[in-house]
Amino acid sequence: MAEEIAKHESTAKEEHHEELGWWRKYIFSTDHKVIGIQYGITALAFLLLGFMLMALMRWSLAFPDEPGPWWIFISGFTIMGIVVFLIGGIKRPYISLSGFIFLGIAGLVWFFTTQESMLPVGTMLPEFYNSLGAMHGTIMIFLGVVPLAVGAFGNYVLPLQIGAPDMSFPRINMASYWIFFVGGVLMLLSFFLPGGAAQSGWTSYPPLAVIQPGQTVWLIAMVFVITSSLLGAINFIVTTVQLRAKGMTWMRLPFFVWTQLITAFLLLLAFPPLEVGAIFQLLDRVLGTSFYMTSGMVIGGDVVDIAGGGNALLWQHLFWFLAHPEVYVLILPAIGIVAEIVTNNTRKPLWGYKAMVYSLFFIGFMSFTVYAHHMYMTGMGSSVATWFQTTTMIISIPSVIFLAVMVFTLWGGSVRFNVPMLFALAWIPMFGIGGLTGLPLGLAPPDIHLHDTYYVIGHFHYVVAPGTIIALFAGIYYWFPKMTGKKLNDALGKVHFWGTLVGMNLAFGPMIIQGMAGVSRRLYDGGLQYDHAQPVLFLNEWMSWGAWIIGIFQVAFIVNLFLTLKKGEKVSDNVWEATTLEWSAAPSPPVAHGNFAAVPEVHRSAYEYNVPVNGRIEEFVPQNQPEEPVEAGG
Ligand code: HEM
Numbered sequence: 001m002a003e004e005i006a007k008h009e010s011t012a013k014e015e016h017h018e019e020l021g022w023w024r025k026y027i028f029s030t031d032h033k034v035i036g037i038q039y040g041i042t043a044l045a046f047l048l049l050g051f052m053l054m055a056l057m058r059w060s061l062a063f064p065d066e067p068g069p070w071w072i073f074i075s076g077f078t079i080m081g082i083v084v085f086l087i088g089g090i091k092r093p094y095i096s097l098s099g100f101i102f103l104g105i106a107g108l109v110w111f112f113t114t115q116e117s118m119l120p121v122g123t124m125l126p127e128f129y130n131s132l133g134a135m136h137g138t139i140m141i142f143l144g145v146v147p148l149a150v151g152a153f154g155n156y157v158l159p160l161q162i163g164a165p166d167m168s169f170p171r172i173n174m175a176s177y178w179i180f181f182v183g184g185v186l187m188l189l190s191f192f193l194p195g196g197a198a199q200s201g202w203t204s205y206p207p208l209a210v211i212q213p214g215q216t217v218w219l220i221a222m223v224f225v226i227t228s229s230l231l232g233a234i235n236f237i238v239t240t241v242q243l244r245a246k247g248m249t250w251m252r253l254p255f256f257v258w259t260q261l262i263t264a265f266l267l268l269l270a271f272p273p274l275e276v277g278a279i280f281q282l283l284d285r286v287l288g289t290s291f292y293m294t295s296g297m298v299i300g301g302d303v304v305d306i307a308g309g310g311n312a313l314l315w316q317h318l319f320w321f322l323a324h325p326e327v328y329v330l331i332l333p334a335i336g337i338v339a340e341i342v343t344n345n346t347r348k349p350l351w352g353y354k355a356m357v358y359s360l361f362f363i364g365f366m367s368f369t370v371y372a373h374h375m376y377m378t379g380m381g382s383s384v385a386t387w388f389q390t391t392t393m394i395i396s397i398p399s400v401i402f403l404a405v406m407v408f409t410l411w412g413g414s415v416r417f418n419v420p421m422l423f424a425l426a427w428i429p430m431f432g433i434g435g436l437t438g439l440p441l442g443l444a445p446p447d448i449h450l451h452d453t454y455y456v457i458g459h460f461h462y463v464v465a466p467g468t469i470i471a472l473f474a475g476i477y478y479w480f481p482k483m484t485g486k487k488l489n490d491a492l493g494k495v496h497f498w499g500t501l502v503g504m505n506l507a508f509g510p511m512i513i514q515g516m517a518g519v520s521r522r523l524y525d526g527g528l529q530y531d532h533a534q535p536v537l538f539l540n541e542w543m544s545w546g547a548w549i550i551g552i553f554q555v556a557f558i559v560n561l562f563l564t565l566k567k568g569e570k571v572s573d574n575v576w577e578a579t580t581l582e583w584s585a586a587p588s589p590p591v592a593h594g595n596f597a598a599v600p601e602v603h604r605s606a607y608e609y610n611v612p613v614n615g616r617i618e619e620f621v622p623q624n625q626p627e628e629p630v631e632a633g634g
């Protein structure tokens with residue numbers, strides 16, 4: 001043991017040298033904890049930006065012909081930036097510098113108001129609405145949720161939970177973050193280029209995507225983002241296989257680690273087709289190839305000069321082969337976070353751990369067999385549709401298992417209603433609504449009516465916003481004391497929770513109703529021009545208020561983050577009295593190089609809460625607590 005520690009320390013020294021300069025410590029760090037936090041801050045900034053783009057769109061949907069009060073957005077973000085500067089001051093540059101995120105967003109909205117092609121005389125042009133929509137979806141999914149769920153939580157928590165000193169390939173880890181960062185910056189720059197940002201949705205369907213402006217930079221940025229994800233995925237897989245502490249057998253892994261491992265496999269297997277697909281689309285745009293472009297196509301009255309005879313549907317296959325597994329890339333880490341928090345706060349072992357793990361394998365495998373349920377309207381024929389309908393119904397079973405396990409775990413527990421637990425509890429019914437609304441879409445006959453309506457938007461927002469982002473908030477409140485040694489304020493956390501929950505349901509619930517009434521997605525006026533939309537048009541204003549309510553209540557969260565960093569008191573290393581290694585074996589925050597003061601050894605499964613030990617009930621038994629010798633006669 002002592003030998004092992006000595007060996008580990010010497011490798012740690014070789015890896016990191018004794019004294020790292022400021023740049024190597026905070027910017028180009030190879031420490032998984034720093035990289036996790038970098039991913040976290042960047043992803044939160046992108047989530048805020050993606051949210052802001054949507055808040056602008058919601059104005060156009062609610063009041064399409066009225067000039068918007070854009071100055072409210074500009075001044076709101078400016079004030080927040082200044083407040084953050086003041087909270088941070090000179091003494092805490094890491095807080096003050098975040099003020100630039102808010103000022104940057106304010107600057108971007110101001111820039112929009114100065115452009116004839118964006119917000120002339122205050123109202124929004126339909127083309128600009130399309131840009132906002134495409135960028136909102138892209139930013140939220142590829143630059144916000146996945147980097148937060150995988151890049152931040154995966155990077156920070158996974159090595160700690162398995163008892164590893166770092167990731168297997170620390171330099172690849174650093175490269176993964178910086179490649180992602182460059183992709184994100186490129187994506188943003190596209191707003192300022194002639195022709196503006198992408199306009200063809202987050203799905204970038206050709207032929208439109210090949211002929212519209214903005215898409216070239218979108219595609220290049222996506223190639224960066226995808227490459228970053230692939231590097232990350234390899235790292236997560238190798239780390240989990242190779243670097244588990246002694247005694248950390250597969251069935252002792254915390255469930256969160258399992259979700260990250262399966263997620264990494266999904267990324268690794270599903271992203272390469274999209275990477276190739278994106279490069280093909282890029283070639284179609286810049287070199288005049290015709291992977292996706294049909295010869296003889298007429299655009300604006302003219303026959304376009306395309307010889308190759310490509311097929312636009314090819315893109316949909318490549319895109320959805322990634323993008324269906326991608327939805328599980330969002331939801332699996334969310335389920336992992338919720339499982340950790342629900343178990344910890346019911347003070348009971350996770351009910352059905354094995355069933356959960358097998359369900360993960362099943363859902364991961366099945367997620368590659370359902371993708372064309374996004375394509376029932378492409379004329380695939382009924383035998384192909386039958387396959388995808390059947391697999392889609394089958395893949396819903398593991399989701400039901402996850403929900404059932406959460407409820408059974410709660411059953412009879414003495415629940416602690418702290419802030420992370422509130423978010424985790426809300427996730428259960430919210431994900432339930434998301435999953436249930438997916439079932440009709442999975443069957444071709446109802447999908448013929450519902451496809452491309454607001455119903456689809458309602459469905460997937462229930463799974464990604466209250467279904468995933470709520471879980472990510474739960475994770476932030478839960479692991480914040482791990483990362484900083486300080487606990488976020490309870491009262492502000494509760495305000496944030498209730499406002500977000502109410503706002504989200506107001507913003508997304510009516511979408512289901514509008515969709516069933518047949519209102520199409522991607523209309524800048526929310527359906528104003530259509531007769532059949534008139535009876536449900538009033539809901540547009542409600543939904544917009546829902547969205548703005550969500551925004552207002554995020555102020556409580558942002559203030560909480562910065563005030564706690566500045567003023568919060570140091571809490572104990574294991575505030576939640578948890579059993580997993582990140583809490584029981586490492587200090588909060590963990591040791592800079594190598595995480596643990598002594599290499600941990602694992603003796604038991606992950607969630608031993610209120611279990612009998614030698615005839616008495618122990619409130620919680622950490623994974624690294626050695627077995628007690630059985631008492632004589634006991
Ligand atoms: C529980 C079972 C689920 C079923 C049966 C299901 C089914 C479907 C179907 C059939 C569509 C295509 C509808 C159409 O375009 O006409 C769809 C769209 C979508 N679903 Fe789900 N889904 C489920 C869960 C999820 C989860 C867990 C997520 C994400 C975390 C998700 C995210 C999405 C997204 C993002 C879209 C829309 C993509 C777009 O067209 O822009 N779904 N879902």
Ligand SMILES: [Cu+2]
Pocket residue numbers: 323324327370371373374
């Ligand atoms: Cu799907």
